[in-house]
Amino acid sequence: MSSKKYVTTNNYEGMGYYDIAKVMTESGSKMNHSTARNIVIRSFSKIVKNISQKYEKNYTDEQIKSIAKSPLFQNSIIEIMKGKNNVKQKLD
Numbered sequence: 558m559s560s561k562k563y564v565t566t567n568n569y570e571g572m573g574y575y576d577i578a579k580v581m582t583e584s585g586s587k588m589n590h591s592t593a594r595n596i597v598i599r600s601f602s603k604i605v606k607n608i609s610q611k612y613e614k615n616y617t618d619e620q621i622k623s624i625a626k627s628p629l630f631q632n633s634i635i636e637i638m639k640g641k642n643n644v645k646q647k648l649d
Contacts (some may be wrong), residue, residue, distance in 0.1 A: 601625035604634060 574590040574597070581588040602625040603642070609616050616624070624630050 598622065598625055601631060605630070633642065 574593040577593040578588045578590045583595065604622050605616070605621045605624045609621065640642075
């Protein structure tokens, strides 16, 4: 799976890492795009780790990071976060 697709801009009209860094810098928290990407990946990694522990999966840190970078995983989390209304709209 390619880790070069960034879910922030795929299908969700989200902000890219450069845009996130610019907003953060303008609000007083100096940040570059690499730092923004690392924070996002670290956050998704925490989700993967918690889910995998819940289901008693013993993934390595490398496997967890690979899953966290996956556009498929990230898209799934976004769909969950969008909630029930999104699911209902897709069914209609």
